[in-house]
Amino acid sequence: MDRLIDDLLKKGLGNFIDRSRDALIWDDEIYQKCSREEDKAEEEFLGLGLTVGQVKIINNYVSDVRATNHRYSDLSYLAGVKDTVGMLVSLDMVKGVEL
Secondary structure, eight states: OHHHHHHHHHTTHHHHHHHHHHHHHTTOHHHHHHHHHHHHHHHHHHTTOOOHHHHHHHHHHHHHHHHHHHHHHHHHHHHHHHHHHHHHHHTTSSOSOOO
16 A cells, blocks of 8 residues: 555655645635734744844744644645545455555
8 A cells, every 4th residue: 555655646646735735724714813823923933032043943943843744744644545545445446456
């Protein structure tokens, strides 16, 4: 099954994930609220008067957290694809896929 995921990624599943997610987030009120709260927190952060070094450390931390969360989201999506294909195979609705 991991070969299936690898093949899908090589064929551009990552772009599909991004397009699907982007289409959903623009209509999701909770995401939009969180995004506005993030913008407000960033303004407050920038107004703290921290040193350049402090800002750099915090920005690196935030960047690392975002990268980890982004990867987690992508892997969660792929897990859903894998589970869906597995279910379809087990129901004999899809043939020729190695589990």
